[in-house]
Ligand SMILES: Nc1ncnc2c1ncn2[C@@H]1O[C@H](COP(=O)(O)OP(=O)(O)OP(=O)(O)O)[C@@H](O)[C@H]1O
Ligand SMILES: NCC(=O)N[C@@H]1O[C@H](COP(=O)([O-])[O-])[C@@H](O)[C@H]1O
């Protein structure tokens with residue numbers, strides 16, 4: 001039971017991170033009459049444009065985050081990005097605040113080392129072979145041990161930032177420098193992983209709610225430079241693969257606990273299913289569920305957070321998503337081609353409303369449905385390719 005938003009009886013959700021995923025979470029909360037507050041590092045972030053109120057703060061500044069939370073006193077603190085002052089979240093949780101799904105889940109998934117060691121070393125889940133390194137010299141040793149090619153990632157980064165595939169010793173220094181520039185926090189540690197030749201990779205959206213654990217149909221995706229380009233649902237898998245995937249997802253999400261949606265990233269290989277990483281929040285590749293499911297990953301997240309039941313999740317149709325990315329930095333741009341994109345059958349577009357472009361920044365996504373995923377993928381690609389970014393002075 002709760003009152004109207006903006007009243008003393010309101011139920012209030014505060015998002016830490018306000019990108020395209022948070023924007024949809026806010027809109028789903030609004031649909032249930034919940035008050036929303038959006039926080040991020042810059043003004044006019046996508047979720048801020050639809051929330052009741054917003055704050056701009058350095059997300060790694062624990063004091064700044066604490067000040068906002070103490071002022072707002074939200075019922076739920078909902079991390080939307082990885083790089084947050086998670087020590088502060090742990091402290092706030094101890095003081096009685098609710099962090100979604102849990103402060104520990106946010107803490108462990110904030111850096112690749114925490115979650116990888118938990119998954120591989122504590123839970124014994126199969127993963128790519130890996131090492132950690134703090135210096136170029138340690139990277140050299142790690143690469144030697146793992147062999148080439150290997151994948152190098154800052155321990156704190158997402159959407160492929162600072163990530164590269166190193167093919168030989170000659171490229172090591174360049175990869176190291178790239179990782180140093182791409183990491184979100186002032187930490188130089190990196191993870192080096194053996195390169196996995198997978199048949200395909202999937203996200204298994206797994207929701208923990210008062211109704212128990214439920215899974216969405218698997219989402220297949222293609223990534224370029226560590227960032228997602230397209231996704232589709234359902235991804236064809238054998239029963240054995242589904243069993244393995246769900247078993248991994250259950251193990252890791254049971255360990256992390258709480259209520260909310262998780263995006264469990266898995267590689268499907270000839271030698272079975274490997275765990276890659278997990279987001280304790282909606283997943284970018286899961287945007288496809290806005291077109292395919294009765295309850296999108298964002299609606300599921302909000303339902304779970306509020307403690308409401310999720311008796312079933314229905315896949316209504318096969319579908320696909322395809323991203324539109326910027327190729328330069330600009331504050332003066334327009335997005336065109338909507339007429340052509342929306343002329344593609346069974347297609348929709350979400351424009352995130354980010355105020356600035358950057359090289360590789362995701363600005364919009366096309367969503368399409370069809371009787372089969374191949375047709376849906378072709379439609380989503382056609383719709384996304386019809387979109388274009390026009391920069392001033394071009
Ligand atoms: N060891 C590996 N072998 C082969 N490919 C890999 C490996 N690790 C990562 N990749 C590829 O790079 C992609 C991004 O990697 P990862 O998910 O670890 O980075 P990320 O920055 O956290 O991305 P996101 O935030 O979008 O989930 C993977 O989805 C996969 O396509
Ligand atoms: N893979 C994680 C992911 O997709 N996260 C989404 O991207 C936003 C940051 O975008 P930006 O870097 O363009 O500001 C985040 O706020 C979240 O919505």
Ligand SMILES: [Mg+2]
Nearest residue numbers: 159265276277
């Ligand atoms: Mg990933």
